Amino acid sequence: MSSVERQLDDLQAEIEAEVPGDITISDVTYEGPELVVYTRDPKEFASDGDLVRRLASKLRKRITVRPDPDVLSHPRDAEEQVRKIIPDEAGVTDLDFHADTGEIVIEAEKPGMVIGRHGSTLREITQAVGWTPEVVRTPPIESSTVSNVRNFLKQERDERRDVLERIGRQIHREEMADDEWVRVTTLGCCREVGRASFILSTPETRVLIDCGDKPGAEGEVPYLQVPEALGAGANTIDAVVLTHAHLDHSALIPLLFKYGYDGPVYCTEPTRDLMGLLQLDYLDVAAKEGRAPPYESEQVRETIKHTIPIEYGDVTDIAPDMKLTMHNAGHILGSAVCHFHIGDGLYNVAFSGDIHYDDTRLFNGAVNEFPRVETLVMESTYGGRNDYQTDQEDSERKLKEVINETYERDGKVVIPAFAVGRSQELMLVLEEAMRTGDIPEMPVHLDGMIWEATAIHTTYPEYLRDDLRDRIFHDDENPFLAEQFNHIDGGEEERQEVADGDPCIVLSTSGMVTGGPIMSWLRHFGSDPDNRMVFVGYQAQGTLGRRIQNGWDEIPMSGDRSRSSTLTLEMDVETVDGFSGHADRQGLENFVRTMNPRPEKVLCVHGDESSVQDFSSALYHEFNMRTFAPKNLETFRFE
Numbered sequence: 001m002s003s004v005e006r007q008l009d010d011l012q013a014e015i016e017a018e019v020p021g022d023i024t025i026s027d028v029t030y031e032g033p034e035l036v037v038y039t040r041d042p043k044e045f046a047s048d049g050d051l052v053r054r055l056a057s058k059l060r061k062r063i064t065v066r067p068d069p070d071v072l073s074h075p076r077d078a079e080e081q082v083r084k085i086i087p088d089e090a091g092v093t094d095l096d097f098h099a100d101t102g103e104i105v106i107e108a109e110k111p112g113m114v115i116g117r118h119g120s121t122l123r124e125i126t127q128a129v130g131w132t133p134e135v136v137r138t139p140p141i142e143s144s145t146v147s148n149v150r151n152f153l154k155q156e157r158d159e160r161r162d163v164l165e166r167i168g169r170q171i172h173r174e175e176m177a178d179d180e181w182v183r184v185t186t187l188g189c190c191r192e193v194g195r196a197s198f199i200l201s202t203p204e205t206r207v208l209i210d211c212g213d214k215p216g217a218e219g220e221v222p223y224l225q226v227p228e229a230l231g232a233g234a235n236t237i238d239a240v241v242l243t244h245a246h247l248d249h250s251a252l253i254p255l256l257f258k259y260g261y262d263g264p265v266y267c268t269e270p271t272r273d274l275m276g277l278l279q280l281d282y283l284d285v286a287a288k289e290g291r292a293p294p295y296e297s298e299q300v301r302e303t304i305k306h307t308i309p310i311e312y313g314d315v316t317d318i319a320p321d322m323k324l325t326m327h328n329a330g331h332i333l334g335s336a337v338c339h340f341h342i343g344d345g346l347y348n349v350a351f352s353g354d355i356h357y358d359d360t361r362l363f364n365g366a367v368n369e370f371p372r373v374e375t376l377v378m379e380s381t382y383g384g385r386n387d388y389q390t391d392q393e394d395s396e397r398k399l400k401e402v403i404n405e406t407y408e409r410d411g412k413v414v415i416p417a418f419a420v421g422r423s424q425e426l427m428l429v430l431e432e433a434m435r436t437g438d439i440p441e442m443p444v445h446l447d448g449m450i451w452e453a454t455a456i457h458t459t460y461p462e463y464l465r466d467d468l469r470d471r472i473f474h475d476d477e478n479p480f481l482a483e484q485f486n487h488i489d490g491g492e493e494e495r496q497e498v499a500d501g502d503p504c505i506v507l508s509t510s511g512m513v514t515g516g517p518i519m520s521w522l523r524h525f526g527s528d529p530d531n532r533m534v535f536v537g538y539q540a541q542g543t544l545g546r547r548i549q550n551g552w553d554e555i556p557m558s559g560d561r562s563r564s565s566t567l568t569l570e571m572d573v574e575t576v577d578g579f580s581g582h583a584d585r586q587g588l589e590n591f592v593r594t595m596n597p598r599p600e601k602v603l604c605v606h607g608d609e610s611s612v613q614d615f616s617s618a619l620y621h622e623f624n625m626r627t628f629a630p631k632n633l634e635t636f637r638f639e
C-alpha cells in the first residue's frame with residue numbers, strides 16, 4: 001500500500017468518525033489539491049450546512065463532496081426539480097449533468113441567486129436531488145474565449161480528472177527529504193523587463209514561477225535549461241505558478257508542455273482565460289510575421305487542461321512542504337501576488353508579480369498583508385528615482401480636454417491601447433465623462449482584441465474593484481454595456497463607415513502601433529489635421545508608436561497587393577501619461593513601507609538596470625532591510 005493510499009484510508013476513517021452515523025462514506029480521493037469525498041447519502045450530508053466547513057478546518061484540506069454514482073437520480077428527474085428550486089431571476093442559461101462525478105454545472109446570469117445565502121440554495125438542490133451543483137457565470141457580453149475554454153474543459157473532462165488524480169497523489173506524497181533549505185534562482189527579468197521566470201526550490205520540491213518572453217527581443221527566453229530548471233528533465237518540476245496573463249510572464253508556459261512537462265499550472269480563473277487568449281494571439285502574430293512559433297496551439301490547450309484555478313485568499317497545498325496563496329495585485333484582471341509558505345513554519349516568500357499599489361477605476365490596490373513573510377521578490381518597473389507618474393485625475397482631465405477640442409473642430413480621436421487592462425480603464429473614464437457631461441456623447445469604437453478582453457472582464461466581476469463589482473451585480477448598471485461602445489466586427493468596410501461619419505473615439509490594438517487594426521486607422525484618420533492620435537501607454541524603444549510620438553510623420557505602410565507606400569501624417573499627436581497598470585516609484589515604496597509584516601530581504605527584479613539599482617538602494621537606506629538587485633542566473637539561499 002502506498003503512503004498516499006494509507007493517508008486516504010486514515011482520512012476516510014477520520015471523516016467517518018466526524019459525520020453522523022447515518023452517512024456512509026464510499027470513497028475518498030485526491031483531485032489536485034482537493035480532497036473529494038464520495039458518499040451514498042448526499043442528501044443527509046447536505047442537511048448540515050456547516051459539516052463541510054467543519055471537516056475542511058479539521059483536516060486542513062479543501063473538500064468537495066460528491067454523490068456515489070450508484071445513488072444518483074436520473075438527470076431528467078433531477079433537472080425538473082433543480083429548475084423548480086432555482087429562482088427564475090437567476091437566469092439559468094445551461095444545465096449540464098455529469099453522471100461520472102455526480103456534478104451539475106449550472107451556468108446562470110446571476111450566480112449569486114443560484115448559490116443562495118451562505119450556499120443555502122446549493123444545499124437545497126443537493127438535498128432534493130443528491131447531485132452536487134457547481135455554478136458558473138454566463139458572460140454578460142458573449143466571449144468566445146470563455147465559451148471555448150469551458151467547452152474544451154467539458155470535452156476533456158475524463159482526461160482532466162485523470163490528470164488531477166495524478167497531481168493529487170504527487171502533492172500529497174510522503175516527504176522524503178530530511179534536510180531543510182529554501183532557494184530562489186533567477187531565470188529571467190533581472191536587470192531587464194521581460195522573460196519573467198524564477199525557480200523556488202527546497203530539497204523536496206521545485207516550483208517554476210512565471211515563464212514569459214521578452215517583447216521585441218526574439219529568441220531571448222528565460223534560462224530554462226539550467227540544472228535547477230528543466231536541465232534535469234521537465235518533469236522534475238512539481239508545479240508552475242503564474243502571477244498574471246501578460247505575455248512577458250506567460251508566453252512560454254506552453255513550451256514547457258512541449259518539453260514534456262505534465263504537471264499543474266496554478267493561476268486565477270480569469271488569468272487562465274486571458275492567458276489562453278494572449279498565447280493564441282502570440283502564435284497568430286508569429287505566423288503573420290513569418291516567424292516559426294516555439295510551440296503549437298495544441299500546447300496551449302494542454303496548458304489549459306493542466307490549469308488548476310485558485311481564488312484570492314485560498315490556502316492551497318501544492319507540494320508536501322509548500323502552500324500557495326494568491327492575493328489581488330491590482331495590475332490586470334486576475335493578477336496575483338503569490339505567497340509561498342514552506343515547511344511547517346520554516347520560511348515564507350512572496351513574489352509580487354506586477355503590481356499597482358493604489359486603487360484604479362478597475363481594481364483595488366495590491367494586497368500587502370500576510371501572516372508571515374521573510375523575503376519579497378519585487379517588481380521594479382518604475383523603480384528609478386525619477387519614475388513618478390502623473391496623478392490619474394490630472395491625466396483624465398487632460399484626456400477629456402483633448403477629446404473636447406477635437407470634437408469642437410469636428411475631428412476624430414484614435415487611441416492605440418493594449419487589449420487587456422488599459423482599454424477597460426479608458427472605457428470606464430469615457431463612460432463616466434459622457435454620463436456626467438464632461439465630454440459630449442459620441443460613439444466609442446473598439447477594435448482588435450479589446451472587445452473580447454472586455455467580455456472576459458465582465459465574466460469575472462468578483463475580480464474587479466468593489467464599487468465597480470457592485471454596479472455590475474446590483475444595479476444592472478454595467479458600464480461596459482453602455483450604448484456608446486461599439487465593437488468593430490465588420491472589418492475594413494465598417495472602419496470606412498466610421499471614417500466617413502461624425503466625430504467619435506476609436507480604441508484600437510496594438511498598443512505600440514506595431515501592427516493590427518491600428519495600422520488601418522492610421523490610414524483612415526492620418527491625413528486629416530483635425531483628427532488626433534492620443535498615446536496613453538508606454539511606447540517601447542524601436543516601435544512605430546515611439547517614432548510617431550517623437551514626431552515622425554512619414555509612415556511606411558505596406559499597402560494592398562504588396563505595394564508599399566508612405567503615409568504623410570497630418571493629424572495631431574498627443575501623449576497623456578498616468579494610465580499605467582504599474583505602481584510608480586512612490587507606489588512601489590509605499591507597497592514595501594506599509595507591508596505587514598515587513599520582509600527581512602527584498603530582491604528587486606523586473607526593471608531596467610538603473611531602476612532596480614535605484615530602488616534596491618532606496619529600500620536599503622529608507623527601511624534598513626537587506627536588498628538585492630540580482631542578475632539572471634543567481635541563486636539565493638534563504639534558510
Ligand SMILES: [Zn+2]
Binds near residue numbers: 354
Ligand atoms: Zn504585467
